[in-house]
Amino acid sequence: MSGGSFSKVGVVGLGTMGAGIAEVLARGGLAVVGIEINDEALARGRGHLDDSTGRAVKRGKLTEEGRREILDRITLSTAFADLADCDLVIEAVPERLELKRRVFAELDKVCRADAVLATNTSSLSVTDIAITTGRPAQVVGVHFFNPAPVMRLVEVIGTVVTEPGAVTRVADLVRGLGKTPVVVGDRAGFVANRLLFGYLNQAAAMYGSGHATLEDIDTAMKVGAGLPMGPFTLMDLIGLDTCLEVLEAIYRETRDRRHAPAPVLRELVTAGLLGRKTGRGFHPYGSAAEPAAAPSAETAQPLVGVVGSGPLAVAVVARCARAGSQVRYVAGDAEKAESAGAALEEALTAEELARVTGGSELDGLADCDLVIEAVAEDVSMKRSVLAAVDDVARPGAVLATTASTVPVIELAMATDRPADVVGLHFPEADGPLVEVVPTVVTDPQTADRATALAAGLGLTAVRCRDRAGFIVDALRFPYLNDAVRMLEAGYADADSIDAAMTLGCGYPTGPIADLDRLGLDRAVAVLHALYTESREAALAPAPLLEEYVTAGHSFRTQTT
Numbered sequence: 001m002s003g004g005s006f007s008k009v010g011v012v013g014l015g016t017m018g019a020g021i022a023e024v025l026a027r028g029g030l031a032v033v034g035i036e037i038n039d040e041a042l043a044r045g046r047g048h049l050d051d052s053t054g055r056a057v058k059r060g061k062l063t064e065e066g067r068r069e070i071l072d073r074i075t076l077s078t079a080f081a082d083l084a085d086c087d088l089v090i091e092a093v094p095e096r097l098e099l100k101r102r103v104f105a106e107l108d109k110v111c112r113a114d115a116v117l118a119t120n121t122s123s124l125s126v127t128d129i130a131i132t133t134g135r136p137a138q139v140v141g142v143h144f145f146n147p148a149p150v151m152r153l154v155e156v157i158g159t160v161v162t163e164p165g166a167v168t169r170v171a172d173l174v175r176g177l178g179k180t181p182v183v184v185g186d187r188a189g190f191v192a193n194r195l196l197f198g199y200l201n202q203a204a205a206m207y208g209s210g211h212a213t214l215e216d217i218d219t220a221m222k223v224g225a226g227l228p229m230g231p232f233t234l235m236d237l238i239g240l241d242t243c244l245e246v247l248e249a250i251y252r253e254t255r256d257r258r259h260a261p262a263p264v265l266r267e268l269v270t271a272g273l274l275g276r277k278t279g280r281g282f283h284p285y286g287s288a289a290e291p292a293a294a295p296s297a298e299t300a301q302p303l304v305g306v307v308g309s310g311p312l313a314v315a316v317v318a319r320c321a322r323a324g325s326q327v328r329y330v331a332g333d334a335e336k337a338e339s340a341g342a343a344l345e346e347a348l349t350a351e352e353l354a355r356v357t358g359g360s361e362l363d364g365l366a367d368c369d370l371v372i373e374a375v376a377e378d379v380s381m382k383r384s385v386l387a388a389v390d391d392v393a394r395p396g397a398v399l400a401t402t403a404s405t406v407p408v409i410e411l412a413m414a415t416d417r418p419a420d421v422v423g424l425h426f427p428e429a430d431g432p433l434v435e436v437v438p439t440v441v442t443d444p445q446t447a448d449r450a451t452a453l454a455a456g457l458g459l460t461a462v463r464c465r466d467r468a469g470f471i472v473d474a475l476r477f478p479y480l481n482d483a484v485r486m487l488e489a490g491y492a493d494a495d496s497i498d499a500a501m502t503l504g505c506g507y508p509t510g511p512i513a514d515l516d517r518l519g520l521d522r523a524v525a526v527l528h529a530l531y532t533e534s535r536e537a538a539l540a541p542a543p544l545l546e547e548y549v550t551a552g553h554s555f556r557t558q559t560t
Contacts, residue, residue, distance in 0.1 A: 004171050006116075010089035012103055014076075015043025017120060018092030019052035021149030023052055026073040027149070029179040033083055034076045042076050043081050049074065052149060080110050087112075088173070090142055092120040095245055101132040108133040109442055116166050118142040122193055123249040126186045127159040130487045137163045140170050143190060145504045153503035154179045159186045177486065180503055182496040188253040189246065191492050191500035195511065197246050197259065199479040203231035203435060204262035207282075212471055214282055216462035219472040223460045224433035228506045231475070232282035235265075236275035240282075244269050258478065258538045299324045302453045305365035309336035312402060314343045315429040321352040323458040328357050360391045370453045372424060373411075374402045377525070382406065383414035390415035398450045400424040404473065404522075405529040408466045409439040419443040422450045427472035434459045435470045468529040477526045480518075481542050483511035487555075488544040493544075494555055515545075516554040524549050 010033040011022045018034070022045075025032045036042040053070055056062035062070075075082070082419040083089050089111055091103050100119060103396050107117050117139045130139035140156030154174045158167040167183060174181040184190050189197060203217055212220070218230025235243050246259055251259040268274075268281060275281030304320045306313055309331040317340075320327045331337040337358060344356060357364070367369050371393050373385045382401060389399055399421045401411045412421035423437030434454050447463065454461040464471045483497050492500070498510020515523055527541040548555065 004228075006087040006173050007031065008033070008086045008088075010083040010086040010111075012034075012083075012089065012091045012107070013081075013093035013512055014048060015092070015094070016041065016048055016147055017144065017148060018090075019045050019048035020052065020146065021092055021120065021144050023049060023070065024076055024144070024148050024177055026070045030073065032074045033086060035075055035080060035083065036076070036078055038078055042078055046076060052147075056149075057284045080106050084102070084110055084112065086115055086120060088116045088258055089551060090118045090120055092144075095122060095124065095242070097124050097128060098392065100129050104129055104132045104139070108135060114138075116140065116170065118170060120144055123189050123246040125188065125253070126157050127161070130159055130161070134249075136161045138166050140166050141186065141190070142170055142174070143238075150177075151504065152180050153192065153500060154181050155190045155192065155500065155504070156181045156183045157186050157190060160182065161195035180499055182500050184492045184493065184496065187491060188250040190521035191486065191497055192504035193246055194250060194486070195479060195497075195501060195506050197243065197250060198256075198482050200231050200235055200243060201247055201259060201262055201265070204235070204265045204282075204473055206471070206474065207232070208262050210465070211467060212462065212464035216464065217471055217475075219460060220427075220433060220462045221475060223233055224427040224431060224435070224462075224472040225476055226506055227506045236281035236283055236285070237371045238275070239277055240265060240269050252403075256538055257536060258482070302369040302456055303328070303367065304457070305330070305368035305371040305389075305451075306374055307372070307389065308332075308376075309340045309364070310374070310376060310401075311343075312426065312429045314347070316342050316372055316402070316426070317344060317356060318347045318352075319430070319459070320457055321348055321355045323456070324355070324357050324455060326357070328359065328368055330359055330362055330364065331471065332360070334360070351361055362388055365389060366392050368396045368397055370400060371449070372400045372402065377403070377405055379406050379410065382411050386411055386421070387414045390417060396420075398422065398446055398453060400450065402426065404470075405468070405525045407439075407468075408437050409441070412439050412441065420446050422447055423466065424450065424454070425470045425472070425473075427470075427476075431474070432458070432460050435472065436459050436461050436468055437466050438463070439466045468533040469526055473526045474530060476514075477523050478530065478539055480511045480515050480523060481527055481539070481545065484515070484542040484545045487512065512555045516543070516556050520545060520549045520554060 008031040011018050014034050014036050022032050022034045036045050052066045057064055057067050059186045077322050089107055093099055093103055119141055122143055126141040130136035140162055143155040145151035145153050156171045171181040171183055207214055214232050218232050221227045221230045244265055247259050247261045273280045276285050279286050295406050301324045304325050305328040307330045316327050317327050331340040371389050375381050375385050401423055403411055403423055404425055408423035412418035418441045422442055427433040435452050451461045486492055494512040498512050501507040501510050524541045524546055530539040
């Protein structure tokens, strides 16, 4: 590893983040000067360094000799004058604009004329900080992610007046430290936080509106979208006060209502409920935490009927058969039945396949406990199938539709028993999550039965209201749309955007790659449904996204 054109680097502020940055630099063989405001703060900073490197030794990631070499490269001081011979100084003080401006005004006085000054801000304008100095062309943003020694992503931010050479030198330094630099423009939230906090804020608004419970939203995004943790668990970990600060900074710049802090978030912060650090945020922690609910005792395997012939119908049949249920499957005409049968033979073992009974008539569904309509996303076709199922299904059977962009109530009213109809939405056709969607006329016992039947099929069931996108799609596709708008504006390229979310936020897939995986046409359909319901301009599909759909292209391959 190498510092490239930088050999001595200063770090101002040795809290958890600043100390982490100092450690990363020292691990890279650089001489580091760490500055704090007083001796007490300096002692805390030394403690952060000792603790972090000590943990690395205990885990076998670092030898005791290596630890000593790292710590010996770091000089600690309370005097800004000790930064006079540094090639680069990174400010890592708390996220308050006036404080950062004061620090930069002081750095401008004591640092060499050719030194580069960098701010580790996560949401503030780098330009607003740079103009405090007489050298704005040599000021960059360098946003490390916490914990800095572990996280690979570093956003490197240039302003409209920053010399390109300064950005290049800092990006080269980051790369030499074994990190992945993503170079972006100076917009509030940069890439990762701008995308992440729009999603987190929408989740808070979704909960505040009573759309679904905290637990169900967290579960849906972990199990259904594959995220490392749910939005409320993540916000509690970040700190709700920090979340509020970041959202306010982005909203001040953009006036985008997706970043206007949700009322429930502001209420919790006002009440001092800031997350893990205070013992309670969205969730309670420590002694205040409630014991987890016992798992449902429902184990009975339902007799399931499935109508449809596409990939979703096949995936639902396969899921039911693998869970041990008998399945009555109506695929439609002979050609569709043959195609679906071939797909099932490939997906299931002989024992599982024996549980599936195929047929061309709906009469075979008469004794099913649960009948699932899984035909194409066409309103008239879905209404027609549900009306026909209504004629043959036994009294008390749960009738379900897999609608993803059509209101469940619109389909339920095609039957003579809308109280027995729910939505069963699978965000991933072959995934483990199902969203159970009762309507305003669904009998509560029907919703309970549907949830229990889903559990009997080995599915993780969450509930939500009958609103466009339900939970996963309503949170996922606007976030993906935000990424396209970022790409459209030339703010960052696809690789940078994907790297920001995978390396900076721990997402399993970057948003551009995820759009290609899920299907751009599906994204546009869900976004149209969300926009039609809400009339929120930010939820309308980005023009670039619609262009790609019209052209039949995906973002990565340029071809479908």
